[in-house]
Amino acid sequence: MADVLVIDDDSHIRQVIQLALEDDGHTVESAVDGRTALAQIDRRHPDVILLDIRMPGMDGREFVRRYRERHGHRAPIIALTASQDAVANGVSIGADDYLAKPFDLDALAARVTTHTPPHRR
């Protein structure tokens, strides 16, 4: 099972993702913005990152840039986007995958499993 880091400024979304993924056996940590997330990653590196794009403070785009600078592609980043053009938005910020909001919990679970490294499944 994977260590998942959820980065979203909306507390309810962080909460429901955490509950759903923990039901599936994953370990979940969360952060309210990119800056907090980077600090958390320095302490414990997740297997998968779920990232909101539009956040106050350091947004998703800036987080991806800084994360890549420091850690390259060590953990896959799945963008969570409310944009009308979810694909373009997810791809343009440099994420590895994307999920359009509002998403199904089953789709979220499947996406996290797909990106979990084989030895952690």
Place this chain on the structure above:
Amino acid sequence: MDIDLDVSDSAASLAPPPAGIHHDNNRHTVQFYDDNAFLVDCLSRSFATALAGGGSVVVVATKSHRDALARQLVTQGTDLDLAARRGRYLALDAAEALGRITPKGQLSPDRFIDLVGPTIDHATAASGPQARVAIFGELVALLCANGEHQTAVLLEGLWNHLAQTHDFALHCAYPMRVFGRESDGAALGQICAAHSGVTPAESYTTLIDEADQRRTIALLQQKAHALAMEVEARKRTQQVLERRESELRAALEARDEFLADAAHELKTPLTSLRAFTQLLLRDARARRPTAPERLKVALEAIEQQTGRLAQAVTTLLDSAVKSNADGDTSPTSDRRR
């Protein structure tokens, strides 16, 4: 006079030299023209006279001009084959010559001298003792047709440079259409300055009467003035159009930003609503009891997010109503949340 060239009976030899081509007085003349036939007519009369007077002729022109000129000279009684055999009529293709003097697209003075110098030398050697070589050159017109007006000005300068060491009378011709833009006026002025004689296009030179010419000048001045006003008016229109375009672009950007805001404001609560509902449904479908704390968290989230969604919808509808009342179709920042 060269006895081999029997043009004494031809009408051409009797005709006066056309306006603008006075080889004895002007070594480097320029003629502007609207109609190819007019140009060919001027050239053929001038060159028939030059050949009949024992001179040599060098033509550096387009194929259509070379062919038309040769036809007309022959029609007027010039034995062009004989003149060519004697080296007194040399015809070069302007495009090919231009390619040779502009390697890599840059005008090479050395290549120009190497190409044109010996050609003039040969023509001079073949001429009678008192005759000067007459040249018609269209390299510069081709350059202008390609939009390379400044290179044409440079090439005119090279011809003037060559005239210091070679004796020839050069006649250049430009179709007026290669100066079709307002900004071409500067190049036209420089080209005129590079010549010792200038002939305006036939719409002016065909007027014989001085009173007619003065009337034409007045009309041309009026046209130039009207065109200048027109250009000014177009520039102003252009500025207005550019300002409107930038306003439109700003309105489109504002609309995109508004849509992105609206998507975010609507989809964020929807995401929680859907996910928490599915979380509870998972428990129900698995027939496992939902822990009271989990149920409380989910229902509170659903309650709060429903309220947030209702607020977002109200705000959006308000802004739509306000937008209609204002008759304004572009959303502005005060309507965004």
